[in-house]
Amino acid sequence: MAALAAVAQLFSGHSSARMIAAYQPTKLAAFEGHYDSLAIGDLYLFGYVDQQKEQVHGVSIPGMLSFLTHDDFKKPIPGLHTFPKADRPKTVNFVFQTYHLMVAIGMALIGLTLLALFFWWRGKLFEQRWLMRIFTVAVLLPQMANQLGWYSSEVGRQPWVVYGMLRTSDALSRSVTAGQVWFSLILFTLVYALLFVLFLYLLNKKIKHGPEDLEETEDIPEYSKRYAESGNSPN
Numbered sequence: 001m002a003a004l005a006a007v008a009q010l011f012s013g014h015s016s017a018r019m020i021a022a023y024q025p026t027k028l029a030a031f032e033g034h035y036d037s038l039a040i041g042d043l044y045l046f047g048y049v050d051q052q053k054e055q056v057h058g059v060s061i062p063g064m065l066s067f068l069t070h071d072d073f074k075k076p077i078p079g080l081h082t083f084p085k086a087d088r089p090k091t092v093n094f095v096f097q098t099y100h101l102m103v104a105i106g107m108a109l110i111g112l113t114l115l116a117l118f119f120w121w122r123g124k125l126f127e128q129r130w131l132m133r134i135f136t137v138a139v140l141l142p143q144m145a146n147q148l149g150w151y152s153s154e155v156g157r158q159p160w161v162v163y164g165m166l167r168t169s170d171a172l173s174r175s176v177t178a179g180q181v182w183f184s185l186i187l188f189t190l191v192y193a194l195l196f197v198l199f200l201y202l203l204n205k206k207i208k209h210g211p212e213d214l215e216e217t218e219d220i221p222e223y224s225k226r227y228a229e230s231g232n233s234p235n
Contacts, residue, residue, distance in 0.1 A: 003113035009106055014068065021069045024163050025078045026088055027156035030095040032056070032065055034079045041065030041077030046100060049093035054080075056096070089158045099152040105145040112138060139203065 021028045028034075033049040033056035034041055043065045047058015063073035080088050089095055112134065119125040126132070157163055161171040 002109075003117050006106070006110045006113050010110060013103075013106065018069060021077075024157055026080065026083050027095075027153070028069070029078065029080045029082075030089050030092050030156045031099045031152065033092055033096045034065070034077055035081050037079040037082040038076050039079060040074060041069065043068065044096075044100065046104075047096075049096045051092055087159065089156055091155060095152050095156045098148045099156070102145045102148040102152060105141050105148070109138070109141060109145075136207070 017028065017031075020031075032041065032044055033047075035054045040063050042060040042062050044056060044058045044060040047056050047060070049056050066075045066077055067073045069075075069077060080092070116125060116131060116135075119128055119131065159167050159169065161168050
């Protein structure tokens with residue numbers, strides 16, 4: 001199930017990226033630190049964005065962003081230079097890093113689960129103690145990827161609340177005080193922190209308990225037990 005979900009997420013993410021390219025092109029450009037509006041879009045595996053020089057330093061696959069977006073390695077991608085500075089996210093490197101960390105976690109989970117399927121097919125999965133240890137820690141990776149994706153999505157669409165229509169600076173409610181905002185933020189933080197601690201407690205309890213034995217899960221009728229002990233069949 002984990003392998004199927006991980007692989008399906010790859011296609012789901014690709015579909016979402018194409019929608020972003022169509023409706024929020026500045027966010028897609030920030031994801032890859034793509035500035036030149038006339039250049040072919042490269043897909044970076046890792047790197048960092050020098051915002052002062054408006055350059056990306058890292059390892060990339062030439063033209064892959066153009067191919068994934070338009071099925072054409074040679075088609076230019078609208079860069080950040082296409083849009084006024086006031087309409088771009090201010091922290092491009094932050095968006096770049098959170099987005100690539102999210103993708104890296106997703107690819108790692110695909111590789112990890114497919115490797116586990118291979119060992120399961122060979123009947124040696126539970127002999128791989130090192131892999132079991134990795135899985136114990138890897139259970140937190142989807143949570144991290146979800147949070148990183150939220151960062152890249154929300155920061156990447158700045159300065160807009162509603163893209164191209166309503167700016168964040170114009171979206172505040174004058175009837176809500178700063179104290180009310182702080183109270184709601186602290187309350188939500190406490191609630192989610194409590195849920196996280198509860199999640200870790202239940203997860204740890206389940207792991208320590210381990211799988212239930214067959215004798216504990218099967219409800220064997222009493223008459224069947226008597227026949228089994230006598231060596232006869234109930235039929």
